[in-house]
Amino acid sequence: MLYKLEKLMLSKRTLPVLVIFLITGILGAYSCKGKVNDNDTIGRQQQLLQYIGMVLERDHYSPKPIDDAFSKLVFTKYLSSIDGEKNIFLKKDIDSLNGVFGTKIDDEIHGDAPMLFFLTAFDMLNQRIGKVTKIYNDVLSKPFDFTTDETLPASLDSVDYPSDDAAQLDIWRKRLKYQTLTRFVDLQNQREKAADTSSMKKKSDAALEKEAREAVKKMLDRSFKKFSRDNNEAQQYSLFVNTICHIMDPHTDYFPPAEKRDFDNEMGNKFYGIGAQLGQNPDGSIKIVEVVKGMPAWKSGKIHENDIILKVGQATGEAVDISGYDITDAVKLIRGAKGSSVKLTIKKALDGSIEVITLERDLLKQDELDARSAILERGGKRLGYIYLPEFYYDFSDPNGAQCARDVAAEVEKLKKDHIDGLIFDLQSNNGGSLSEVNKMVGLFVNQNPVVQVRDRNGNSETLNKDGQATIYDGPMLVMINDFSASAAEIFAAAIQDYKRGVIIGNDSYGKGTVQRQMAIGKQNANGEPEFGALKLTFQKFYRINGESTQRKGVVPDIAFPDVYAFLKMRERDDPYALPYDKIPAIPYNLWKSSYDEAKIISNSQTRISKNPAFVAMQKNIDWLTSNDGKPINLNIIKYKEDRANAAKVNSKDDSLMVVKNPVVSKPATANYDKFYKNADTSKGKRYQDWLKNVAKNIYIDEAANTMMEMLGAPHQTPIDNKKK
Incomplete structure (x- = not known):
């Protein structure tokens, strides 16, 4: 990720303040065209959507026109992002959404229509999730017949959404059968290698097939639980806005406030947390693997190896039960802003007692x-x-x-x-x-020089090694x-x-593109912008020989x-990537080897x-x-x-x-x-x-x-x- 703050408009010192001030002023005075939902959250989301659309058209290096053709691209890409395997929605669902919204998303972006597409798709998704949950539970409740001749497409490129309920059931049955088959064959191989006296050696094929099905079900239960936990309106809104950004190019991104903080920390190789390495038990619970000396968890004297983290809470609000969370998601909850508090509900490895421990996040030495x-x-x-x-x-x-x-x-x-x-x-x-x-x-x-950069107006600049x-x-x-x-x-x-x-x-x-980050909205108490940030592609860079x-x-x-x-x-494999091109080379002398x-x-x-x-x-x-x-x-x-x-x-x-x-x-x-x-x-x-x-x-x-x-x-x- 090439990231440039220097020399964007003024200087490093004044630019961030100018950008934040400018965007705050625009959003503060920005009026939405068309009807805005009375719900404050949705109204703010619609306002932000219009603003981001305006910035994309005005400032992106090579903006695509936000028109009916753009709307169709967003429609297809967004639905693919929420149902990439085409096994949740039916074709009639897609046709229904397309009939209403296929060429209207550009109107939503411009404020000429209320923001309804992602909300409607979100509601429909939640309805269909309940249905497919029942499907996989029903399919996995019965043994598979692995003697029949049938195949599963390896690629989803040529697969369409199922035409009806029967077609959807057949898609799920085949995919679940494949997942079970791979585990079943693995178990058979384990049985073959097992010692004659082991319990594994004595298991029948029927027992192994059942064990394989149960493993697949457990995996899907965890996946759908995680999906249900993460699939909220705010997450879907972020996904929708990023779909719009990624149609412009793959590296233009919208970051909600928490994701902006994570991105900035990653860029600076700087993270704030408690100083503990986490692991996962076979039952899915998150455990402490190691406590880092000198860090908050170690200083507390209350957290030790093999303790289990049951819940994670912030300074205010309810603690989140992290049972079923993977390590990455648990870490996201535990990390935060410097000096902020995190509350861990810990089950002690020593005696099984449960204690709530409050720690102050500090800089992790990574x-x-x-x-x-x-x-x-x-x-x-x-x-x-x-x-x-x-x-x-x-x-x-x-x-x-x-x-x-x-x-x-x-x-x-x-x-x-x-x-x-x-x-x-x-x-x-x-x-x-x-x-x-x-x-x-x-x-x-x-x-010198090192590299060339060019903006959307064709203005080129040569960058040097800065002394x-x-x-x-x-x-x-x-x-x-x-x-x-x-x-x-x-x-x-x-x-x-x-x-x-x-x-x-x-x-x-x-x-070969350059991005700048634009903070959106007023800063909160932690210095984070109210609405997050837009990382916008605004330049391309070129080698000194002129090639991109x-x-x-x-x-x-x-x-x-x-x-x-x-x-x-x-x-080159991303359909929305900007094209290759060349500009004139600049003089340079070859190194003598x-x-x-x-x-x-x-x-x-x-x-x-x-x-x-x-x-x-x-x-x-x-x-x-x-x-x-x-x-x-x-x-x-x-x-x-x-x-x-x-x-x-x-x-x-x-x-x-x-x-x-x-x-x-x-x-x-x-x-x-x-x-x-x-x-x-x-x-x-x-x-x-x-x-x-x-x-x-x-x-x-x-x-x-x-x-x-x-x-x-x-x-x-x-x-x-x-x-x-």
């Missing part, structure tokens, strides 16, 4: 998400390795988290240990702050993959265009087999093509691609045959995925205590485990091989395990 480094030793060379999970920056605190500063610190530590080359790992880094990536490029490139001093000029390699996005792509593209280093991995995600990364991404110099390509999860780049790339690609692990990986990819979309057999004999064939192709010899001659991975001298003498022993253990994983990672191993060749040193030849 340095596991910060930039981190290691030294990889191979063949007498010391390779620096830096992993950066995101381009974080705390916009609320100039002394807060800043990834460019942290990366610079890690580079300096590695330099003190006399590294010969540097591997910079941006795999799965989904972006972050534009100003931070500009500064970070400056750490490694001693010249950042270059601190490392040695050989460099950057790792990317399918999920390296936005700011990560700016960095990789700049390194590639300057020929500052070699890029290895897979085509990156392909997000939008949809195209950064194409690596050296490519690994792409295990995610067939899943179609990149920007001592190695033969073409030879380095060719040799690495040859090693990858002969590495047994990557060969097996490519074989799996080819099989998955060729079998994608094939119907699923519900006959147990055919299902087992398909499963066996898949296992033959997809099973990896685990030894192939293990590096036989791994690098020696260790922390920089300056980081030794953090890894091996950490006062928080569990955190130190996590750092040590990370080091071990780095050493045995096959992608990092090939990156190390490539770096060795860049240094003119012998690389590590992969071992053909099949010959062994």
